[in-house]
Amino acid sequence: MKSKIYEGIHKQEDGAMTPTANVIRDAWVFGILPEDETCEGWVLQGIDALYDKVSAAWEPYGHLASNLPPELRERHARIYAAAVERARAEGWNPELGDDD
Template identity: 40%
Template sequence: MRFKSREYPGYDKDPMHGMSHEAKLIRDAWAFRLLSEDEKCEGWRSDQFEQLWSQVDAIWEKADFRIANLPPEVQDKYMKLQMEALRKAKAAGWDPDGMLELDD
């Protein structure tokens, strides 16, 4: 996973209303208890996100990248975080069809 070299503004200030790669990674880390939900990653740079991604990816790999293979309490936490993020993003005007952006 590659992240831009800029500093991340923080989960609550995510430019894609919580739907950026960084925000999705943060929610996974919250669900997996790698980060407390108080940690919004404000000011984080790409190297910090890459380290977190390695930890999150290791957990997903053990679960064969399937939500159903996560422990029930983690599944519940994961789904609550995802549904709340989706609700907030849509309320803020996020359009899932706008996600079809191509990076150079």
Template identity: 50%
Template sequence: MSEQIYSGIDQDMAGGLTPLGRMVIDAWVFGILSEDETCTGWDMSRMQLLYEEVYAAWEPYSHLPSLLPPELRQRHTTLYDQRIAIARESGWDTDLSDES
């Protein structure tokens, strides 16, 4: 059985707005990772460790962006706005209807 490897946020689906991609963005928000770290090639064990760090960073704010202090809230907004723009440029569609 081979270990699963993360493709990295820049190769992730939906411009990185997947659960793993959002975890990388949140790690950037909290300064756990530098913004040039895309986690390309990371195995799932390493991603699990990152998840635990990100989860702990969110705990004081009840995992709600609205409870972040102003500087972190602005960083969160900026980073997610950038990723949403990338996702839209790559064809990401926010329409959740069942009609094609």
């Protein structure tokens, strides 16, 4: 059985506006991963383990960015603003279609 390999956050379609990319961005916010780690070449088990670490990091804040302390809230805002800007430049449209 061949393991699925993640292409990396900067190689995903539609500007990487996916749950996996959000886990990576959140890992950047909490300092679990350095911001230059794209997770390119990671296997699914590695992404799953990262999800567990990110979920545990969010727990004290109720999984809400508004509950983050100022330093983390500012980092979150910066990382996600850049992600939205990049995604829009790559053609991502946040509007839901009739089939969504």
